[in-house]
Amino acid sequence: MSARKPGSTPAERTPAPRDDxxxxxxxxxxxxxxxxxxxxxxxxxxxxxxxxxxxxxxxxxxNGMLKLIDRVVLPGDICHCVADLRTRLLTGLDLDRLEQRLREDPYVSAAAAVTGKHNYRVLAVHRDMAEANAWFKAMLTEPAVIDGALTFCRPIIDRRDYAQALLAAGTG
Incomplete structure (x- = not known):
């Protein structure tokens, strides 16, 4: 049995995690x-x-599971809002246009197609309430949008993690 160099690791290691x-x-x-x-x-x-x-x-x-970005800690006076939008289907192109606008909108932090009275829930961040109101009025001009509701909020938690939720691993 040969001696290992200081700082070297043993040859036997735990098998690599499965690739799934x-x-x-x-x-x-x-x-x-x-x-x-x-x-x-x-x-x-x-x-x-x-x-x-x-x-x-x-x-x-x-695989898109890891992106190297820096999160910005926003000042406390930033205006957070939730816009719930109800849509009509005139043509599929109208919904495609709306969704593309949401993807490209720098104020939108998250958008989801939802069930219930409204069809889309959009989370947005603005400098102030006046800017948020102007943004919302512009959203209402989209051909696919019938009406909506704008609610101002104060985020309690902003969790971007998903693996634990998908695994039902809890908070451990």
């Missing part, structure tokens, strides 16, 4: 809400080689 959605979500659930670890830190966390950890990060980026 459930395994990827399990890794993401461990990372959510924390700064992205270095390749070495991820390798230590998962008990894999640095090469394997690098491949995991590369796969996450390739």
């Amino acid at each position: 959605l459930a395994a990827d979500l399990a890794v993401m659930a461990r990372l959510e809400g924390r700064p992205l670890p270095t390749v070495h830190e991820l390798a230590e966390m998962l008990g894999v080689s640095s090469t394997t950890a690098f491949r995991i990060i590369a796969r996450f980026k390739r």
